[in-house]
Amino acid sequence: MNTSYLPSDYLPVLIQLLLALGFIVTTMIVTHSVGPKRKSQKKDDPFECGIPVQGDARTPISIKYFLIAILFVLFDVEVIFLYPWAVNFKGLGLTGFIEMILFMGLLLAGFYYVIRKGVLKWE
Amino acid sequence: MFPIVLLSVFGILLLFLGFLKSRAILLPAALLFLLVSLAVNFIDWNKTYLYFNGMLLSDNLSMVFTAIVLGSAFMVVALSGSFMEDESAQPAEYYGILLFSLVGALMMIGFENLIMLFVGVEILSVAMYVLTGSDKRNLRSNEAALKYFLMGAFTTGIMLFGMALLYGATGSFTLGGIRAYAVNPQVGLSLLFYVGLLMLLIGLLFKVSAAPFHFWTPDVYDGAPTLFTAFMSTVVKTAGFAALFRLLSISFSGVYTFWWTILAIITTLTLVAGNITAVYQNSFKRMMAYSSISHAGYLLIGLAALGQQTKQAIVFYSLAYSVATIAAFGVLLLVARQRNAETITSGGSSSESFDAFNGLARQNPLLGFAMAVSMLSLAGIPLTAGFWGKFYMFSTAVERGQIWLLVVAVLMSAVGIYYYFRVIIAMYFREGATAPIRVAPFYRYVLVVATLLTIGLGIAPGLLEGLF
Numbered sequence: 001m002n003t004s005y006l007p008s009d010y011l012p013v014l015i016q017l018l019l020a021l022g023f024i025v026t027t028m029i030v031t032h033s034v035g036p037k038r039k040s041q042k043k044d045d046p047f048e049c050g051i052p053v054q055g056d057a058r059t060p061i062s063i064k065y066f067l068i069a070i071l072f073v074l075f076d077v078e079v080i081f082l083y084p085w086a087v088n089f090k091g092l093g094l095t096g097f098i099e100m101i102l103f104m105g106l107l108l109a110g111f112y113y114v115i116r117k118g119v120l121k122w123e
Numbered sequence: 124m125f126p127i128v129l130l131s132v133f134g135i136l137l138l139f140l141g142f143l144k145s146r147a148i149l150l151p152a153a154l155l156f157l158l159v160s161l162a163v164n165f166i167d168w169n170k171t172y173l174y175f176n177g178m179l180l181s182d183n184l185s186m187v188f189t190a191i192v193l194g195s196a197f198m199v200v201a202l203s204g205s206f207m208e209d210e211s212a213q214p215a216e217y218y219g220i221l222l223f224s225l226v227g228a229l230m231m232i233g234f235e236n237l238i239m240l241f242v243g244v245e246i247l248s249v250a251m252y253v254l255t256g257s258d259k260r261n262l263r264s265n266e267a268a269l270k271y272f273l274m275g276a277f278t279t280g281i282m283l284f285g286m287a288l289l290y291g292a293t294g295s296f297t298l299g300g301i302r303a304y305a306v307n308p309q310v311g312l313s314l315l316f317y318v319g320l321l322m323l324l325i326g327l328l329f330k331v332s333a334a335p336f337h338f339w340t341p342d343v344y345d346g347a348p349t350l351f352t353a354f355m356s357t358v359v360k361t362a363g364f365a366a367l368f369r370l371l372s373i374s375f376s377g378v379y380t381f382w383w384t385i386l387a388i389i390t391t392l393t394l395v396a397g398n399i400t401a402v403y404q405n406s407f408k409r410m411m412a413y414s415s416i417s418h419a420g421y422l423l424i425g426l427a428a429l430g431q432q433t434k435q436a437i438v439f440y441s442l443a444y445s446v447a448t449i450a451a452f453g454v455l456l457l458v459a460r461q462r463n464a465e466t467i468t469s470g471g472s473s474s475e476s477f478d479a480f481n482g483l484a485r486q487n488p489l490l491g492f493a494m495a496v497s498m499l500s501l502a503g504i505p506l507t508a509g510f511w512g513k514f515y516m517f518s519t520a521v522e523r524g525q526i527w528l529l530v531v532a533v534l535m536s537a538v539g540i541y542y543y544f545r546v547i548i549a550m551y552f553r554e555g556a557t558a559p560i561r562v563a564p565f566y567r568y569v570l571v572v573a574t575l576l577t578i579g580l581g582i583a584p585g586l587l588e589g590l591f
Contacts, residue, residue, distance in 0.1 A: 109135060113138055116142055
């Protein structure tokens with residue numbers, strides 16, 4: 001590993017940083033100065049979609065939504081593992097296959113647990 | 124290695140056992156699983172192996188730490204009979220999470236790679252956040268869980284940042300690679316290395332609740348269900364110190380002159396903050412939280428004075444501390460439940476205050492004796508394991524010539540005697556109407572074994588020598 005870097009080697013990082021910062025600052029200044037301004041009660045609503053605002057954001061929401069969201073992320077991420085495995089299927093050989101079976105088995109066990117716990121029941 | 128694999132499987136098994144109609148099988152199953160894991164732990168005895176592509180080391184020291192952790196977990200689980208009576212409790216999930224958290228603890232004990240350390244810390248911590256808040260209807264428990272989670276997540280971030288900086292400086296995540304860099308630098312150690320080491324230390328010191336990173340401890344220990352407090356103050360602490368010891372003795376022994384002063388200051392702070400604050404507590408559970416901070420201080424002495432004896436001192440101290448703490452919490456569980464049952468009818472003081480122990484020993488000699496022995500051990504009175512634990516710790520400081528650290532520690536253990544004896548005085552010399560408390564047979568065995576271990580190791584501390 002090459003461990004002797006000069007400070008100038010980090011210049012691209014600095015440029016990237018400045019570009020990102022510059023983009024944000026420029027867009028904010030431009031939108032505030034160029035766009036038309038019409039102030040009214042409706043315009044100041046946090047979310048403008050034509051439907052009147054109901055209470056504030058801190059209403060209790062059924063825990064089921066959170067569970068579904070978490071489960072979605074879980075099973076979604078699992079697919080990320082499947083793609084590289086499928087691409088390298090031949091190279092990984094039998095060991096890779098067994099490892100993937102193990103992984104999928106654990107995942108299905110979790111899925112079975114979720115169903116038995118009644119997380120997906122909505123009534 | 125074997126316990127890690129088995130515990131992962133057993134945890135899943137326990138979750139599925141929870142679907143059975145009867146809850147009665149869960150406790151024996153969890154105990155059996157822990158016993159099996161403890162037994163397979165010793166398969167590699169006297170051999171040194173690297174597992175999982177050099178990620179985990181299995182040697183005698185890691186096996187001894189594993190045995191302490193699994194033994195403490197076994198005793199804590201054995202005290203958990205009350206889950207079966209509680210309607211809202213979910214014992215299958217609790218046991219499952221406990222077993223999973225042990226996997227994390229074992230990774231922290233045997234890690235050979237910083238990634239493994241991070242994964243272990245996370246597995247253990249996340250499980251603890253959940254268990255802290257497991258008393259869902261209790262506001263204190265919720266508060267504790269949220270506090271623990273927010274602060275813990277933040278420190279984990281700091282720790283991870285430290286690891287990244289260490290990698291930037293050394294180009295390696297392995298303990299050996301970092302050691303090679305620290306011992307033999309080509310141009311001199313980079314600033315990143317020092318900052319990374321400090322951040323990594325902060326993360327781990329938070330987990331073992333050393334001052335000034337200890338502020339979460341009292342609230343979390345107080346709010347969590349007592350059983351999980353016992354688990355946290357034994358398993359998490361032992362695993363944390365095993366990880367700290369591995370890290371400092373293997374990777375960073377070359378830069379001892381850099382970190383020992385910092386660690387010595389933290390040790391002093393921890394000892395003073397833990398012991399002095401414990402004196403002012405009225406709740407026994409809160410006192411035990413501060414006591415656990417102060418014991419983290421005693422354990423840190425061995426690290427600040429890292430030497431030949433440190434290994435033995437840390438192993439002995441964590442064992443003595445764990446056994447005594449579990450016995451103390453076990454008695455507290457029973458007393459608090461009894462008091463709670465009484466308060467419903469009569470209305471009295473808090474079930475976890477010192478007053479709850481008034482006159483306990485007269486009607487319940489076994490509970491009184493078990494509690495007295497564990498308090499004596501925590502205070503470090505001779506003929507208990509705690510005395511030898513402190514003795515070994517203090518002799519590491521003498522070996523390194525850190526006399527001022529020794530003076531602080533001795534003074535602070537004198538302070539400790541005051542608050543530990545408050546319980547003994549309440550139990551034996553105060554008047555109080557305590558009905559005899561029914562102790563389930565298994566519960567009794569755990570208390571007896573813990574008491575015998577404390578006394579046995581106090582009389583013959585050499586039993587453990589030469590084991591590792």
